[in-house]
Amino acid sequence: MQAIKARMTRALPMGCIVPTCDNSGAKTIRLFTVVGLKTVHRRKPSAGVGDLVMASVQRGKPEMRKQVVHAVIVRQKKEYRRLDGTRVRFEENAAVVLKDDKGNPKGTIFKGPIAKEACSRWPPIAKVARIIV
Numbered sequence: 727m728q729a730i731k732a733r734m735t736r737a738l739p740m741g742c743i744v745p746t747c748d749n750s751g752a753k754t755i756r757l758f759t760v761v762g763l764k765t766v767h768r769r770k771p772s773a774g775v776g777d778l779v780m781a782s783v784q785r786g787k788p789e790m791r792k793q794v795v796h797a798v799i800v801r802q803k804k805e806y807r808r809l810d811g812t813r814v815r816f817e818e819n820a821a822v823v824l825k826d827d828k829g830n831p832k833g834t835i836f837k838g839p840i841a842k843e844a845c846s847r848w849p850p851i852a853k854v855a856r857i858i859v
Contacts, residue, residue: 748833
């Protein structure tokens with residue numbers, strides 16, 4: 727996992743339900759932790775684009791439901807700022823389910839664009855992505 731070259735706004739608080747944009751079998755996931763996040767005492771942790779999260783599958787195939795999975799956030803509605811001054815925002819939040827915590831995606835097809843920050847941090851996701859914004 728590499729550093730992100732952007733000023734990332736963390737827009738997805740713990741407990742939120744995020745749709746997935748791959749064909750892994752999960753439709754929506756509920757975030758319950760951000761891996762490696764250090765924060766202020768009693769502040770509600772939150773995730774942004776490129777963050778590795780642990781989540782439970784809420785809707786999807788019966789064998790996937792109630793499973794704990796690793797996922798990477800690839801889109802968020804809240805805008806964030808890149809180093810060149812541009813601000814980026816997407817129409818919806820989205821995540822990609824992983825096979826392991828190394829970054830290998832479980833699905834083989836991603837629907838919609840993937841943020842450049844997530845692709846630079848997770849190269850296996852960049853290999854599968856068709857549109858990188």
